[in-house]
Amino acid sequence: MHEWALAEAILTSAKQIAEQEKLKEVTEVTIKVGELQQVEPPILRFALSQMKSDIFKSAKFRILKAKSTLKCRVCGTAWQFNFKKLDKATAEAIHFVPEVAHTYIKCPKCGSPDFEIVCGRGVWLQDIKGAK
Amino acid sequence: MHEWALAEAILTSAKQIAEQEKLKEVTEVTIKVGELQQVEPPILRFALSQMKSDIFKSAKFRILKAKSTLKCRVCGTAWQFNFKKLDKATAEAIHFVPEVAHTYIKCPKCGSPDFEIVCGRGVWLQDIKGAK
Amino acid sequence: MVDPRISVISHRLSGISRIIAVSSGKGGVGKSMVATTLALTLAKSGYRVGLFDIDFTSPSTHIILGAQNVQPKEEKGLVPPTVHGLEYMSLIYFVGDNPAPLRGADVSNALIELLTVTQWGTLDFLVIDMPPGIGDAILDLVRLIKRIEFLIVTTPSLLAFETVKKQVALLCELKMPIIGVVENMKMDKAKGITGETGKLGLVYLGEIPFDPQVEDAIGDVAKLLNTAVGKKIRQIADSVILAKKRAP
Amino acid sequence: MVDPRISVISHRLSGISRIIAVSSGKGGVGKSMVATTLALTLAKSGYRVGLFDIDFTSPSTHIILGAQNVQPKEEKGLVPPTVHGLEYMSLIYFVGDNPAPLRGADVSNALIELLTVTQWGTLDFLVIDMPPGIGDAILDLVRLIKRIEFLIVTTPSLLAFETVKKQVALLCELKMPIIGVVENMKMDKAKGITGETGKLGLVYLGEIPFDPQVEDAIGDVAKLLNTAVGKKIRQIADSVILAKKRAP
Ligand SMILES: Nc1ncnc2c1ncn2[C@@H]1O[C@H](COP(=O)(O)OP(=O)(O)O)[C@@H](O)[C@H]1O
Ligand SMILES: Nc1ncnc2c1ncn2[C@@H]1O[C@H](COP(=O)(O)OP(=O)(O)O)[C@@H](O)[C@H]1O
Ligand SMILES: [Mg+2]
Ligand SMILES: [Mg+2]
Ligand SMILES: [Mg+2]
Ligand SMILES: [Mg+2]
Ligand code: NI
Ligand code: NI
Ligand SMILES: [Zn+2]
Ligand SMILES: [Zn+2]
Numbered sequence: 001m002h003e004w005a006l007a008e009a010i011l012t013s014a015k016q017i018a019e020q021e022k023l024k025e026v027t028e029v030t031i032k033v034g035e036l037q038q039v040e041p042p043i044l045r046f047a048l049s050q051m052k053s054d055i056f057k058s059a060k061f062r063i064l065k066a067k068s069t070l071k072c073r074v075c076g077t078a079w080q081f082n083f084k085k086l087d088k089a090t091a092e093a094i095h096f097v098p099e100v101a102h103t104y105i106k107c108p109k110c111g112s113p114d115f116e117i118v119c120g121r122g123v124w125l126q127d128i129k130g131a132k
Numbered sequence: 133m134h135e136w137a138l139a140e141a142i143l144t145s146a147k148q149i150a151e152q153e154k155l156k157e158v159t160e161v162t163i164k165v166g167e168l169q170q171v172e173p174p175i176l177r178f179a180l181s182q183m184k185s186d187i188f189k190s191a192k193f194r195i196l197k198a199k200s201t202l203k204c205r206v207c208g209t210a211w212q213f214n215f216k217k218l219d220k221a222t223a224e225a226i227h228f229v230p231e232v233a234h235t236y237i238k239c240p241k242c243g244s245p246d247f248e249i250v251c252g253r254g255v256w257l258q259d260i261k262g263a264k
Numbered sequence: 265m266v267d268p269r270i271s272v273i274s275h276r277l278s279g280i281s282r283i284i285a286v287s288s289g290k291g292g293v294g295k296s297m298v299a300t301t302l303a304l305t306l307a308k309s310g311y312r313v314g315l316f317d318i319d320f321t322s323p324s325t326h327i328i329l330g331a332q333n334v335q336p337k338e339e340k341g342l343v344p345p346t347v348h349g350l351e352y353m354s355l356i357y358f359v360g361d362n363p364a365p366l367r368g369a370d371v372s373n374a375l376i377e378l379l380t381v382t383q384w385g386t387l388d389f390l391v392i393d394m395p396p397g398i399g400d401a402i403l404d405l406v407r408l409i410k411r412i413e414f415l416i417v418t419t420p421s422l423l424a425f426e427t428v429k430k431q432v433a434l435l436c437e438l439k440m441p442i443i444g445v446v447e448n449m450k451m452d453k454a455k456g457i458t459g460e461t462g463k464l465g466l467v468y469l470g471e472i473p474f475d476p477q478v479e480d481a482i483g484d485v486a487k488l489l490n491t492a493v494g495k496k497i498r499q500i501a502d503s504v505i506l507a508k509k510r511a512p
Numbered sequence: 513m514v515d516p517r518i519s520v521i522s523h524r525l526s527g528i529s530r531i532i533a534v535s536s537g538k539g540g541v542g543k544s545m546v547a548t549t550l551a552l553t554l555a556k557s558g559y560r561v562g563l564f565d566i567d568f569t570s571p572s573t574h575i576i577l578g579a580q581n582v583q584p585k586e587e588k589g590l591v592p593p594t595v596h597g598l599e600y601m602s603l604i605y606f607v608g609d610n611p612a613p614l615r616g617a618d619v620s621n622a623l624i625e626l627l628t629v630t631q632w633g634t635l636d637f638l639v640i641d642m643p644p645g646i647g648d649a650i651l652d653l654v655r656l657i658k659r660i661e662f663l664i665v666t667t668p669s670l671l672a673f674e675t676v677k678k679q680v681a682l683l684c685e686l687k688m689p690i691i692g693v694v695e696n697m698k699m700d701k702a703k704g705i706t707g708e709t710g711k712l713g714l715v716y717l718g719e720i721p722f723d724p725q726v727e728d729a730i731g732d733v734a735k736l737l738n739t740a741v742g743k744k745i746r747q748i749a750d751s752v753i754l755a756k757k758r759a760p
Contacts (some may be wrong), residue, residue, distance in 0.1 A: 001338060001339065001340060002306070002338045002339075002340070002341050002381050004340040004341060005272075005276075005340060005341030005342075005380060005381040005383070006268075006269075006380070006381065008272055008275075009268040009269050009271060009272035009380055010268045012268070012271040012272045012275065013266055013267075013269075013270075013271040013272070014268070014270055017266065028347055032265065038359075039348070042386055066438035075483065087271065093357075093358035095352070096336075096377075096380065096381065097355065097358050097374050097377050098341060098377070099364075099366055099370040099371075099373050099374040099377070100358045100359050100364065100374070101364055102356070102364060102365050102370060103358075103359045103362045103364050104362075105366075113365050114365065114367075122269075122373075122377070123265045123268065123269075124267065125265065125266040125267075125268045126265055126267070126396075
């Protein structure tokens with residue numbers, strides 16, 4: 001349940017945006033979770049539902065999953081990250097700090113750990129809908 | 133005339149691409165030069181014309197200028213870089229290595245040197261047209 | 265798309281009274297040694313202290329502490345384990361002894377992630393052990409933790425001090441508070457930097473002797489606190505405790 | 513949009529016989545001292561030698577060389593000035609004594625720019641002085657200069673050697689050639705790392721004594737070459753000259 005900390009970040013950030021946009025009530029928050037970090041939508045949703053208050057009272061949380069694309073800086077190969085291949089401890093380490101992927105994952109073509117996490121890294125706030 | 137080295141890079145890179153695309157002749161090369169580096173199109177054009185050979189014999193070089201946008205990572209301010217404000221030595225340093233802008237330029241709002249060069253940094257190869 | 269993490273960081277650090285970055289443009293001047301020993305000394309004096317190693321690609325504090333078989337606990341975030349009295353956080357929990365080849369953007373991202381999810385709780389001091397250089401780590405700390413205070417470590421060598429001067433110039437320009445300068449690995453005959461420090465308008469916090477015994481104390485905290493280095497840092501800790509935050 | 517610079521780098525380096533990166537995961541172990549003294553020694557032996565300082569945010573080699581009032585010449589690129597017999601390139605030509613707060617992506621870009629425009633001409637050796645850590649600089653060198661050879665510097669300290677081990681693990685995995693390991697700042701009583709180096713399958717190139725005289729020789733090249741450090745590096749230079757490129 002370290003997702004609780006991420007959920008709190010989402011609510012804090014969403015609240016700031018809602019205030020900027022002068023929303024009195026937030027009806028929908030769209031969140032994107034990248035596959036690399038393996039955040040489970042049900043866990044995140046539970047955390048969000050436990051913490052939501054005031055302007056979020058009736059808010060729905062849409063959680064979209066984003067595939068994770070890695071791209072090798074040495075040979076240019078792009079590939080989809082398949083976390084099922086990782087052992088449990090490694091998967092958990094990447095779950096906490098996605099950047100440690102550079103310690104465990106190599107380019108499937110040239111073996112380099114020097115790849116870019118093009119997309120699907122962590123948790124993003126994509127959209128907020130509400131009433132003024 | 134350090135532009136000569138950049139022109140050589142452009143021709144080398146354009147040639148590689150032309151080979152990949154199996155072009156027998158290149159008719160047009162579109163280049164984008166960012167304002168930050170203050171590369172003068174006439175100088176670059178002259179260097180390109182001096183060096184062009186074989187597949188580039190009848191190539192035209194289109195050189196587009198790109199405004200340089202800097203964005204502060206601390207306060208979020210985005211601004212257009214105005215190199216006319218710089219003294220000659222500073223302008224020349226940035227001309228050679230655009231990143232040293234971080235030594236001389238500060239965010240106009242908060243004074244931080246921690247800004248992103250969003251666009252208009254250096255020299256880019258935008259497009260190649262030719263015949264197979 | 266908005267990165268939600270940044271917004272929660274100041275809240276996450278809100279239970280911490282003072283955040284001190286042990287820093288130096290130069291590598292190998294003893295940042296990790298000073299940061300670790302300072303944190304241990306403050307903890308021994310009864311303060312609640314955290315130690316955060318953000319030299320992600322070349323961490324040292326876990327070796328100095330002899331930290332082994334510890335892991336953070338997953339509980340509404342990551343709760344750092346207590347190591348020799350310190351709430352201790354490091355990337356080594358996630359990479360072990362393996363290399364962590366991280367580019368600057370990755371260092372930045374990992375730092376933001378750990379600041380987002382680490383539950384430090386209530387602390388009197390959070391001591392941060394920094395990587396050398398003027399790169400992503402220091403720029404992000406300045407950007408994300410406005411109230412951070414810097415403790416600068418140098419050696420008497422011209423090579424170290426010239427580099428430190430640049431870092432000080434940067435911090436001054438950014439109006440960041442500097443507690444003072446520690447002169448580490450001072451040899452008997454070495455010409456000191458007391459005067460130079462004064463010229464920069466900085467507080468000279470004292471010199472730590474070059475002590476060959478320190479090597480044997482790596483991994484043995486009790487021994488470390490009893491070396492000449494440990495004893496000197498006790499005095500420096502007093503200055504740190506008393507230091508008001510001040511812009512240079 | 514294609515970055516045209518990458519394509520010309522190997523051509524730009526084609527007149528150079530050997531490219532040697534003096535490297536260490538750890539800061540302050542003497543990379544800059546070894547790189548500078550090695551380059552000077554090779555030049556004194558009659559080789560054509562370049563020295564390239566890529567520790568952009570904390571450069572030291574210009575101070576060791578006492579390089580002053582020199583600038584590259586703009587001529588179909590940038591031609592490095594000759595400093596004490598070395599074709600010498602550093603970011604200090606462009607930033608002077610001012611801080612250069614560069615994030616990793618900026619370090620990477622500046623490195624690529626300088627590799628693109630620097631006209632080294634014909635050289636027997638290009639010695640590269642590296643920043644500490646495992647970040648953008650080393651990853652870019654490995655990516656852009658496939659034939660680069662590494663010379664690893666460490667001290668006898670556990671803190672240095674543990675960090676160096678990680679860097680070696682990375683380089684081995686990347687199949688990069690390592691000339692060998694130099695043990696710097698060896699004190700008389702210190703337990704050496706000869707055995708450990710052997711266990712890693714690396715060549716031990718020798719120990720350089722800790723020599724307090726070195727500080728006085730900073731900025732004075734003739735004096736530097738005459739210190740115990742300078743003399744020892746003369747022997748190490750012979751091993752470097754003889755070393756065949758070898759994957760570890
Ligand atoms: N006062 C001292 N006397 C002797 N050795 C020291 C002293 N301070 C640090 N060291 C040693 O110097 C080296 C660099 O110290 P470290 O704390 O790792 O520096 P940094 O974190 O700045 O890279 C280590 O081998 C450490 O054991
Ligand atoms: N063999 C040596 N004996 C004494 N001092 C040394 C020796 N080698 C390096 N130094 C000193 O150690 C410090 C770190 O050296 P430096 O070359 O700057 O390391 P790095 O480039 O790895 O950061 C400098 O103050 C330098 O003068
Ligand atoms: Mg350290
Ligand atoms: Mg605890
Ligand atoms: Mg150095
Ligand atoms: Mg010359
Ligand atoms: Ni979790
Ligand atoms: Ni020019
Ligand atoms: Zn690859
Ligand atoms: Zn700003």
